[in-house]
Amino acid sequence: xxxxVVTAEPFDPHVETEKLHGxxxxxxxxxxxxxxxxxxxxxxxxxxxxxxxxxxxxxKALRKIVDEALRRWDLLGVRVVHRVGELKPSEPIVLVAxxxxxxxxxxxxxxxLIDYLKTCAPFWKKESTIAGERWVxxxxxxxxxxxxxxxxxxxx
Amino acid sequence: MTIQLHFFASLREALGSDGETLELxxxxxxxxxxxxxxxxxxxxxxxxxxxxxxxMAAVNQEMCGHETCLADGDELAFxxxxxxx
Numbered sequence: 124x125x126x127x128v129v130t131a132e133p134f135d136p137h138v139e140t141e142k143l144h145g146x147x148x149x150x151x152x153x154x155x156x157x158x159x160x161x162x163x164x165x166x167x168x169x170x171x172x173x174x175x176x177x178x179x180x181x182x183k184a185l186r187k188i189v190d191e192a193l194r195r196w197d198l199l200g201v202r203v204v205h206r207v208g209e210l211k212p213s214e215p216i217v218l219v220a221x222x223x224x225x226x227x228x229x230x231x232x233x234x235x236l237i238d239y240l241k242t243c244a245p246f247w248k249k250e251s252t253i254a255g256e257r258w259v260x261x262x263x264x265x266x267x268x269x270x271x272x273x274x275x276x277x278x279x
Numbered sequence: 280m281t282i283q284l285h286f287f288a289s290l291r292e293a294l295g296s297d298g299e300t301l302e303l304x305x306x307x308x309x310x311x312x313x314x315x316x317x318x319x320x321x322x323x324x325x326x327x328x329x330x331x332x333x334x335m336a337a338v339n340q341e342m343c344g345h346e347t348c349l350a351d352g353d354e355l356a357f358x359x360x361x362x363x364x
Contacts, residue, residue, distance in 0.1 A: 158364050174363070175288050177356060180340035205363065217364050237364055243342065245356075246363025247288035258289040261333075261360030 126201050127185040129176065131208035136218040143202040143220045150199050154229040155220035156237050162212035164259070167252040172210045177245035181205075188239045192221070195235070196228040203236065205246065238268045280306050280351035282313070287358035290334070293327035298356075303349075310336045311345040313355060333360055 124142065128134075136157045144150055160172055189201050200222040210216060219236045223229040248259040285298040301313070314334065318325050328334055337356045338347050349355065 176363070177285070177287055177337070177340070177358070180337055180356070183340050184342070241364040242361065244363050245287065245337070245358065245361055247359065248362045249288070258359070259362045261362050 124200075124202070126189050126203065127182055128202075128204045129178075129181050129185070129207055130204065131206070133214055134204050134206070134218070136204075136215050136220075139202055139204050139218050140220045143200050143222055145200075147199060147222070149224060150222045151224045152226040152229045153220060153222045154226065154233040155218060156233050157215050158217040158237075160210050160212050160214050160216055164250060167250075167254065169212065169250045169252055171251040172216075173249045173251075174205075174207045174210060174216070175247045175249065176205075176207045180245050181207075184244045185240065188236060188243060191239070192232045192236050196223065196232045198223050198228060198232055201232070201236070203240070205240075205244070207246070235272050238265070238272060241265045242269045280308075280349070282349055282352070283354045284313075285354065285356040287356065289359050290327055290357055293323055295323065306351070308349050309345065310338065310343065310347045310349065310355065313349065314345065314357070328357070334358075335360060 140153060140155050144153060162169055185203050189203060192198065192201060198221055202220045204218040206216050219233055221229045221233045242265050250257055250259060280303050282301050284301050286294050286296055291297050314328055318328050335358050336343055336345060339354050
């Protein structure tokens, strides 16, 4: 199964997570993170969002992050699905789902994957508000979240 | 040497271009040298790629620092910090 999917179509995170489980009886834990589009950001209501990406590099960057997670932890599967194009509030933007035998590995790998995705994968959000369109600014806190993993050795 | 340039997101809009093919007179240039060449065009190039801006770079679809050396045929992209997820 393809581990990384970049799609302009809406997706159902629960269906995607079930695909990850398949019927693998070795899986004892699945942790998933779903990022949803909010209707509010930085003090303004947001009616629509457009996600731009760098076709080709996006998939490579995501696969590299997934490979690093598989290297660090004993996992039984990973699935990353990310929307691009136009989104409406309450639609899922991203799913990171991780399967392992026990919860510890899956929890850590899932957080690692979303922290890296937020700072290393070439996606850019543009929001539509009453005042017009604006590009979302990168957050320092996301950089700091990724930094925590840089020297972290494998832990379980 | 020839390189293929790509611009994304707010940078693409500020420059009014999503990319171009750039012919360089000499070999062995770094990402930073190409940035200097583009800034020297003045106007929106100087503003959008200014030293005060955080401009990220990728060579052949891998993020890299501005000291990275370029080779003939490379794909070089410039973009603002990423905001996915």
